Amino acid sequence: xxxxxxxxxxxxxxxxxxxxxxxxxxxxxxxxxxxxxxxxxxxxxxxxxxxxxxxxxxxxxxxxxxxx
Numbered sequence: 001x002x003x004x005x006x007x008x009x010x011x012x013x014x015x016x017x018x019x020x021x022x023x024x025x026x027x028x029x030x031x032x033x034x035x036x037x038x039x040x041x042x043x044x045x046x047x048x049x050x051x052x053x054x055x056x057x058x059x060x061x062x063x064x065x066x067x068x
Contacts, residue, residue, distance in 0.1 A: 005033070036060060 016022040035048045035055055042050050057063040 031063075032060065 016025065033047075035046055035053075035057075036059065038044045038046055048055060057066070
């Protein structure tokens with residue numbers, strides 16, 4: 001993750017009322033960044049794909065709607 005990306009997110013997080021809420025949002029962003037967002041430097045793959053991790057979801061919608 002590059003410094004600009006983290007800086008952009010932490011500006012938004014400062015506006016949350018509780019630290020716990022900020023952590024939940026940051027965790028969601030990290031999942032998005034590593035599992036769903038293709039990276040140009042990785043030739044359009046996600047970091048998870050490059051690492052060989054297999055997840056059963058291709059989108060946030062699939063992830064949120066999974067049976068728990």
